[in-house]
Amino acid sequence: MNQMLQESEVNSSQVKAAPETIDPPPTPSHPRFAKPQRVAFVQSSWHREVVEQCRIAFLDEIEARHIDRARVDLFEVPGSFEIPLHAQLLAKTRRYTAIVAAGLVVDGGIYRHEFVADTVIKALMDVQLRTEVPVFSAVLTPQQFHESSAHVEFFRKHFATKGIEVAEACANTLLSLERLRGQVAAGIV
Template identity: 60%
Template structure:
């Protein structure tokens, strides 16, 4: 097992997922949980929260970060071009807000909020993005644990 070290006080992680396109977004959440467990992170230290869409994720992330209960937050969502030009603005607002949450609270926030250039409802795109979200969930889990370890090392330097 390729395990990233966890301390005696295992970090609690929150996962905030948009329910829009749940069949795709859920793949990231499931693969994130599976990868965290594969890396030795206990499943009972991961809490899930669902919101309607990507635009609602940052406020939940902020409240969770400010609760002092979570050492990391992972956001999962899919922002698609629905035929009117606003997806770029929504995606930028969400990503900017997640970065602000991270910097304001010092709780790392990881984004699996993706905005494909072209997305169509047909099965080929659905299948492609389901696979893509599995990969992104795994990558987010790895980045999360590595970042938490790196932050612990930084904290030990100032102790």
């Protein structure tokens, strides 16, 4: 009997405890803004089904970073080439603390896609420097883009990732500028 009790104690000690339930990682805590922010999101309609994934992901992420969706105004233009003029006019209104551009530039038409993409990016930088309103770009130009469903699906996912990244860059820059402007106003910088 004693031997049975000892064996049973050994057996129960060898039984592994059930694995602990692992809690999901906590939702990241993002800093809040001192003043309300308003963002313009300018999107090209060329390949809308791809580019809209950037907008959708951007809106989700920017809201997680304490900028309400209602404070993001959406604008659609025919193609990426038209984005800089819209960005400039929107920046000049002084209504927006940031402008985000999204578009897909592919081969075709009378312009080479590298020329268009380079022109758009340079023009957006000029808008930002002239107006002091930060402008963010999710205007992408893949080396090769085919209308196949596999390619379209790949770029839809890629644009969703870019939407998250551009929201992060936008929110972090706005926070940084808010701090810097406060320091300048206080005579610290």
